[in-house]
């Protein structure tokens with residue numbers, strides 16, 4: 001399998017001024033969307049979730065790729081994120097996950113045809129009273145996440161109250177799962193049951209909104225019953241798994257690689273203290289390479305002395321404290337490495353690969369946080385096949 005090798009020739013395209021960068025393999029995203037689509041009924045729509053700059057991959061490029069690969073909806077978290085998609089000329093319907101509460105945001109949202117999430121009558125009234133023409137709204141129901149949404153007990157009453165308001169129309173009813181990535185399905189099934197009952201009731205009453213949706217990536221991969229009319233796909237389209245047990249379900253291709261240049265190489269004697277605080281001391285005569293990336297680029301300082309980089313297809317240990325703009329690796333065992341070489345922090349080089357899951361385990365966090373921490377200082381370089 002050629003997992004994650006799509007960007008093999010991009011090194012040629014990296015400008016000489018780039019000291020560190022993110023490579024995004026759009027072909028991998030296309031593959032992932034197509035792979036996920038095959039798990040869905042033909043009538044089920046796919047919403048590409050591109051909040052937080054497309055989980056750090058670049059929202060506009062991801063959105064365009066996803067739409068051309070079979071997604072029909074986009075989702076963002078903020079009005080600004082939605083506007084930047086519209087500014088790029090993207091015409092697909094865009095759902096805004098976050099609540100919108102101030103008037104300026106409502107004006108901007110209507111102007112740019114972003115479709116808001118509504119959790120209360122009060123919020124719905126604000127859109128109605130803005131008098132900006134019929135605004136399509138998405139009613140969010142809390143079935144157990146306890147974050148946003150009207151409680152599932154009160155959803156029917158809220159729907160009735162919103163129905164009589166002018167200038168708003170409920171185009172979807174949705175909820176979000178708190179534990180879809182867990183091995184134990186009990187809690188997710190409980191949320192599913194609450195949601196499905198509500199949908200059934202509305203259906204019998206003839207007032208089921210046109211779209212009903214519940215599944216995120218994890219639920220899409222594991223609970224086909226949760227697919228309803230549309231699935232909201234974030235992490236999986238980027239080729240990553242919300243949890244490692246989901247790897248068995250489909251073969252996704254990670255789209256993102258993180259690379260930086262070696263800018264200086266020197267040999268130091270045994271016993272040499274390395275970087276701030278001398279948290280590493282050489283045990284042998286060591287070839288040290290300075291790599292031009294640091295925590296100012298969004299790689300956590302907590303990874304210091306705990307990860308490998310790939311150089312010329314081999315692993316080289318990162319040593320000493322990671323600094324703001326630079327860090328060090330031990331290339332004693334990669335004797336042909338020299339300054340100007342590209343070091344791969346995440347992604348593939350030759351037969352070796354370093355996964356985001358490896359970093360996530362090290363940092364006791366989830367891939368989502370690692371991706372969205374990658375700083376805007378890192379240029380995003382896109383490659384098609």
Ligand SMILES: *Cc1c(COP(=O)(O)O)cnc(C)c1O
Pocket residue numbers: 049051097176215216217218232233234235236242
């Ligand atoms: C972020 C988000 C998603 C996507 O979640 P993934 O686990 O990345 O697929 C779906 N729905 C809502 C409401 C979200 O906030």
